[in-house]
Amino acid sequence: MSKDTKRTIPAFIDLAAQRQRMGDRIGRALLDVLESDQYILGPQVAEVERRLAVFCGAKHCISCANGTDALLLALMAENVGPGDAVFVPAFTFVATAEVPVLSGATPVFVDVRRDTFNMDTDSLEGAIGAAKARGLTPRCIIAVDLYGQPADYARIHDIAAAHGLLVIADAAQSFGAALSGKKVGTLAAYTGTSFYPSKPLGAYGDGGALFTDDDAKAKLLLSLRNHGKGPSQTETEEIGLNSRLDSFQAAVLLEKLGLFPAEIVARQAAAQRYNAALAAVAKVPELMAGTTSVWAQYTIITDRRDAVANACRAAGVPTAIHYTSPLHQLAPYRDYPTASGGLPNAEWLVDRVISLPMHGYLSHEAQDLVIDTVLGALGTVRKNIAAE
Ligand SMILES: Cc1ncc(COP(=O)(O)O)c(C=O)c1O
Numbered sequence: 001m002s003k004d005t006k007r008t009i010p011a012f013i014d015l016a017a018q019r020q021r022m023g024d025r026i027g028r029a030l031l032d033v034l035e036s037d038q039y040i041l042g043p044q045v046a047e048v049e050r051r052l053a054v055f056c057g058a059k060h061c062i063s064c065a066n067g068t069d070a071l072l073l074a075l076m077a078e079n080v081g082p083g084d085a086v087f088v089p090a091f092t093f094v095a096t097a098e099v100p101v102l103s104g105a106t107p108v109f110v111d112v113r114r115d116t117f118n119m120d121t122d123s124l125e126g127a128i129g130a131a132k133a134r135g136l137t138p139r140c141i142i143a144v145d146l147y148g149q150p151a152d153y154a155r156i157h158d159i160a161a162a163h164g165l166l167v168i169a170d171a172a173q174s175f176g177a178a179l180s181g182k183k184v185g186t187l188a189a190y191t192g193t194s195f196y197p198s199k200p201l202g203a204y205g206d207g208g209a210l211f212t213d214d215d216a217k218a219k220l221l222l223s224l225r226n227h228g229k230g231p232s233q234t235e236t237e238e239i240g241l242n243s244r245l246d247s248f249q250a251a252v253l254l255e256k257l258g259l260f261p262a263e264i265v266a267r268q269a270a271a272q273r274y275n276a277a278l279a280a281v282a283k284v285p286e287l288m289a290g291t292t293s294v295w296a297q298y299t300i301i302t303d304r305r306d307a308v309a310n311a312c313r314a315a316g317v318p319t320a321i322h323y324t325s326p327l328h329q330l331a332p333y334r335d336y337p338t339a340s341g342g343l344p345n346a347e348w349l350v351d352r353v354i355s356l357p358m359h360g361y362l363s364h365e366a367q368d369l370v371i372d373t374v375l376g377a378l379g380t381v382r383k384n385i386a387a388e
Contacts, residue, residue: 012319015198029254033251036247040244041244045247052257053211055257057182057185061210062218063250064208066206067196071142071168075168078140084100084105084136086103086105087131089119092170100142109333109346111341111343114301117349124339129340141165142168142170145170145174145177147297149293153167154180169184173294174193175200180291191212200264201253204252207246209245268293271295284300301353317373319356320354326349326350
């Protein structure tokens with residue numbers, strides 16, 4: 001039985017409720033892998049790649065070991081390296097900035113918007129100028145779909161086209177979302193996602209995938225993720241990585257894909273309910289026109305974050321802060337360039353964001369406890385909750 005139904009206190013992400021929903025199927029699927037003796041790149045891996053591509057409408061899905069490698073493999077496939085500038089938001093998980101450094105390139109930090117939390121395209125122009133002023137060659141933009149909402153790809157593509165840049169989508173948090181009717185996986189030349197267990201579509205270990213419509217790049221990525229080997233596995237054609245998905249994780253993903261559409265709907269309903277109840281006391285997340293979110297996180301902005309965090313702790317309601325520092329202020333990243341104009345929004349957000357429990361199995365009772373606790377902390381009593 002999930003925590004929700006037992007005590008009404010929600011889990012931050014309820015993997016136990018999800019496992020219960022899958023029943024015996026998940027154990028059987030794992031046992032099938034065990035008995036197959038094909039633990040890495042087994043038939044489940046090919047099948048999950050096929051189904052993920054169909055799910056999002058991308059031509060190719062290339063699975064890999066984690067979401068960080070997915071981004072790194074895209075940079076490797078494009079020969080991004082020393083002297084190249086890669087534009088990344090300053091307010092995201094550190095992996096987004098890690099990969100340009102690992103490929104020998106220079107991350108250049110771009111500010112984000114306060115309403116969507118995603119890359120600010122005016123700041124992107126300022127970052128391109130700052131990169132050129134440093135003598136770097138602008139090569140690509142890694143746009144992050146933070147908390148589950150796609151970035152403003154229409155505007156990002158315009159800027160990319162004007163400057164001859166490649167766009168990579170960091171969709172670690174947004175697989176399953178859409179923009180103007182197109183699913184995440186089809187919004188950029190390459191899309192990387194993560195199957196870390198707490199992601200909206202999570203495995204029971206590390207995993208990731210890349211999506212592309214480019215046949216030649218897909219073939220190259222298949223080689224790069226497997227030590228640069230060619231199709232026969234004997235010849236070595238590229239300098240690659242060990243970044244293969246294991247068959248156990250693929251089996252888990254195949255089971256979870258069956259639940260995923262309903263979970264997305266449940267997350268969206270929960271977000272709407274939070275929005276309706278909390279908009280009067282905090283800045284609630286906004287979606288751009290034409291986007292859907294998979295609500296990897298439900299994150300509010302408040303000047304009284306400590307009061308919310310303390311009240312939630314006292315009530316047993318888990319919260320999290322994503323992220324406590326903008327990337328350009330983290331010690332290893334301090335010397336990399338930033339957009340001209342600075343990164344004021346990223347610096348502002350890190351002091352004010354707080355994420356509340358969010359998953360596809362959040363009961364109304366559990367959600368009401370969260371809402372009442374936040375309203376209590378911010379000095380308002382809930383009057384009118386959205387219709388159930
Ligand atoms: C925005 C973003 N990018 C990249 C990653 C990296 O994914 P992984 O942990 O699977 O390497 C994450 C995971 O937390 C993420 O949230």
